[in-house]
Amino acid sequence: MTLQVSGASIVRGGVRTLNQVSLSVARGERVALVGHNGAGKTTLMKAVLGLWPLDEGEVSIMGEPPGSKAAQERTAYLPENVSFHPALTGREVLQMLASIRKDSASVERLLERVGIADAASRRIGTYSKGMRQRLGLAQALLAQPRLAVLDEPTSGLDPVSRNDFYKLVDELAGNGTAILISSHALTELEAKTDRIAILRNGHLVVNDTLTALRQQAGLPIKVRITANSMLTDAIAESLGGRRINGQSLELVCAPETKVKTLSRITELGSIIEDVDVIPPCLDELYQYYSAEDQQ
Amino acid sequence: MRTAFAFAANEFRISRRNRLLWASVLMMVLFSGALTLLSSGSAGNLGVDTLTAASASLATLSVYLVPLIALILSFDAIAGELERGTLALILTYPAPRFSLIFGKFLAHGATLAIALCLGYGVAAGVSLAVGSASIESAMYLLRLLGGALLLGASFLGLGYALSAWTRSTGAAAGYAIGAWLFVVVLYDVALLAGLVVDTSGGPFSKIYFPWLLIANPADAFRLVTLPSGQAAELSSGFISSAAAMSAGPLVSLLAWPVAMLVLAWMSIRRISP
Ligand SMILES: Nc1ncnc2c1ncn2[C@@H]1O[C@H](COP(=O)(O)OP(=O)(O)O)[C@@H](O)[C@H]1O
Ligand SMILES: [Mg+2]
16 A cells, blocks of 8 residues: 555644544555645645645655655645745746655756746746646655645646646556545546545545446436437336426436446337436435435 | 745745835935935034944934834734735745744845945945045944844844734734834933933943843944943943943844844744645
């Protein structure tokens, strides 16, 4: 395991902002830390980085304690809302950080890779939020980290930048870096992470793969059928379901009856023009698990 | 050390681009030039060369100006990084916390040194142009430069300590102004008041006063850099055990920067960003 957190608790001002959290991230694995504001995502990350001491439990990064030099050399961090000094240029900041990581040779390549090479000689004061985030990611890519801790890296980014961002994260994971990434925007994480960990009031309520979570939750799946508008009423009669417009029909089924439903649809043959299967989205899953926790 | 230089390089760029370097140089040059011109008139009457007369005024000026410049350079050094979120990032890098302080110290020290060299250089130049200078007065100016750098270094360290301790640029600025006012102005007023009350030469003037005087870096700077004639005069007036005091001010002036940097280091170690 690259990162191993066992029974970690942090008490701040009499409140347990992190409560007995155990979590691990393997080599090349991407784990999403999800939870709304104040759930304890940043707290857990700072504990992992050794910035905040633990009150209980243990963290180990490739067997080293957090905050030790050996752990620091292998760990990259992108803080939430980091803003580098506006009077410096992107290149100057990256050069400074690269020299500490003894990886000055990568500066130009990384500026190119995150797409701010053209702006690298401009002061950071003139950068957009997206460019500042790209610079932040560039420093996290220095010196081939074994663990990358990214705190809400895509908040406030447009969809294109967001996609670029996840591409780089995938590349990093592809090279064997363990990735812990936090977010409160849940839908964007679909298909971009291997495992979801949901934090709620400092407790880890869920920690599993997306597929397993879907199965456990048993949330209904939606099947949307498009057909000739003359026939939708007839189809609705034979299959059940709800018309959503002239040509489309929506069926709702449990995960275990999904295949059966689909075969009934295909039996209808060529009068069906198209079929879409819509699994429950992450937001619905998140709401389900949060509600379950409250009960 | 490589890490400290990496921090220093960017910090020096920041002083340059924020016009802090420029403003410091301007302050030192303007005041030094003006004081030298003013002193050139009185130099003849006192029987000393222009540069000696000017240096005495420069010493007085520097007591106020150098701590002020040093605090302006340093007050947001740590709190600013904390507020921007960059401190949390830097502290996850494999770099000792002291290297951050030391890097900033190198850059701000260089800024201060440039301002002092140019300011005192202007004083020397103007003295040569409109009056006279000598090897002795030039040596004296060098002593002044060394003393001013140590004084500045003390206040840089104090600024970092305040910045790390308050964790907010606003509060750090407030404490910096307070510290400047206390060390440079109020402390001397209080000592004078003590002397006035204790006119009969009681224990305050005999025992405590000399030690209190050298304990303050600004006063230690005055004692170290006063021309020898004036220092003798001062010590005959106030400082009874001259032998014990002779090295005292210099030791104090050397100890202050070290003590303040240690204090700053201890303050930054307490931060969990
Ligand atoms: N410096 C602090 N001192 C005390 N409590 C804090 C501090 N920072 C955050 N908290 C509390 O810790 C909890 C978790 O915060 P955080 O980890 O920042 O949440 P998230 O990153 O998930 O939004 C919140 O209830 C917050 O109020
Ligand atoms: Mg957070």
